[in-house]
Amino acid sequence: MKVLDSLATSKKTSSVIDVQGVWKKFRIYHERNQSLKEIILRGKRADYEELWALKDVSFSIPQGMTLGIVGENGSGKSTLLKILARILKPNKGSFVVNGKVSALLELGAGFHPELTGRENIYLNGSILGLSQREIRDRFDEIVEFSELERFIDTPVKSYSSGMYLRLGFAVAVSVDPDVLLIDEILAVGDEAFQRKCSDKIFDFKNRGKTIVLVSHGLEAVRSICDEAIWLHEGEIQARDEARKVVDLYLNKVNEEEQQRAGRGGEEQHLGTRVGSREVEITKVAFCDLDGKERDCFQTGQGFVVRIYYRAHQSIDKPVFGVAIYRSDGTHVTGPNTRLHRLEIETVSGEGCVEYVVDSLPLLPGTYLFSAAIYDYACLHPYDHHEKMYTFRILPSGEEEFYGVVQIPCAWRHVKEKP
Ligand SMILES: Nc1ncnc2c1ncn2[C@@H]1O[C@H](COP(=O)(O)OP(=O)(O)O)[C@@H](O)[C@H]1O
Ligand SMILES: [Mg+2]
Known part of the structure; x- marks a missing residue:
């Protein structure tokens, strides 16, 4: 990738994240009902397939950039984030992440279900590198942000997915990381909390932090991210300005939708003549x-x-x-x-x-x-x-949510009566 190479060299000194030729493989085990005869004849052999979730992924991110990652389900987005968060190890390739990393990965990852919200804040805070004292100092702020005051002494196993998310986000941002990794949080939770999350992300951005954001919300990627990567079947398909990458990706999704809809649809004459x-x-x-x-x-x-x-x-x-x-x-x-x-x-x-x-x-x-x-x-x-x-x-994520049509309009704030 030409663009990538030049980016990598020109920004090498200020790269916060630098990923070089990363490959990641998973084994998918098939559960087969073996007969006794088969077991005796061949032994109880594991039956699995190998799947490359990431194939030769290279990119770098300069300090202060917000990078979006888009791609369909199973394209490797979460795997990539888990590697950056050091939860998974790549099979091949190398990467560096400079600075304190805080990650908000898949829902509830890192929470202990039997422990209360309070206990999980301490547990997670210390995993993220905060001292007991630092956690104590920030505790009220975390609880306030999560809006879980009433449930903070309840075991998190009884939390809803939205509550998990709020707690996870509140803890992740409280450590004041240099690098924030976020996987699909803007898709869950109510609108008010989503707005709070994106405000917080903008706040991080303004303070020059580096952010990697995986999101299905293409409008969020377009508006929050500077650049974006499109992952397709574990490979980087494009990297460019967020707006352009989202458009490329949408076009592809559109084409596929059309092919799906088009098959057999041609002569589908409903209605009357x-x-x-x-x-x-x-x-x-x-x-x-x-x-x-x-x-x-x-x-x-x-x-x-x-x-x-x-x-x-x-x-x-x-x-x-x-x-x-x-x-x-x-x-x-x-x-x-x-x-x-x-x-x-x-x-x-x-x-x-x-x-x-x-x-x-x-x-x-x-x-x-x-x-x-x-x-x-x-x-x-x-x-x-x-x-x-x-x-x-x-849907493109850019349109209005309510009603039938979007009427061209403008908004004005008129302070004094005209
Ligand atoms: N722990 C795992 N074991 C086996 N396969 C996995 C595991 N995690 C992810 N995969 C597979 O790797 C591919 C990429 O998954 P993932 O990174 O979760 O994609 P995305 O986040 O883009 O939806 C998928 O095919 C998925 O089924
Ligand atoms: Mg995912």
Whole structure:
């Protein structure tokens, strides 16, 4: 990787984390019911497969950088973090981490279930290198941050996953580390606590700490991280500005989703068809602004629908219309060429009419789509395909959460009445 090499050399002196050619292998054991005969014949041999969870991973992180790691489940993100936290040893390769490390890894890792929250704070604090006194000094702050005052003398085995997380995060940040490793915490817990966590992460960032953040929350990676790595099947697929890596990764996920959705979906004509068919709709295609056909989009993306027609005779002043419905039946919109003052004088033979939306305001979900050709009065259908097509809006993490659409808007804080 060229980019990596140059980064590694130019920032060598100030690298806080430097990983060189790290490989990590796991053994996956298969439980086989061996018959007595087999055991006698072959002995009770272990039956396992080897799996390389990390393959030749190299990168370095300069002091003060927040690096995101994205990738699908099983791509090796947690394994990489565990190696940096020295919980796992690589099979090959080397790495250095300079400074005091604090890690918040998988949920509840490092907690003893039978011990109370209080006891676990002491246990974890000392694992992270704090003295008894330091823990005592910070104890109240930790409890306050975790919001677990009422449960601090309860064994943690009765905690919910959100409570585990709060305690873990509170302890991890209390040690004031130079390097903070965080695995998937922003995905759990309520919104208020997530905000508190990201505030804390920003606070660390501002104080020049180095952070490695594994997150499914791509918007968090985009907004918190400076750069990001995309891991795919244990290999680094890309390393660049966080924004760019997230986009690359999303594109890939989109493509796969489309392939999955596309198979057998093509001729899936739901809905109903009515009309006299002097002019027919021969195909309806959803495309992006580059003209590439797709069934999955994201909020804010360009959206072009091509309505291909064949006119068996010359038809004057036809009106082309479309409609979008959410999967629950809500009619979202229903524009047509006449409303938008596109006068089509006449159609004969084959052609195509495009419905173009520069920035799709729809929020994630499945949508049904109708396309139709009517006479100028919009009373007589030549060909009306009612809810015969579907497309999907996939979440990007960037869109609003509530409602059906995202309406372009601006916010202003007006201190005095204008
Ligand atoms: N302790 C383990 N034993 C066997 N296989 C493991 C172990 N930990 C992880 N793996 C495997 O290694 C791969 C990477 O896992 P992981 O690092 O947890 O991925 P991610 O965090 O990106 O979802 C997966 O295929 C996973 O099943
Ligand atoms: Mg993981």
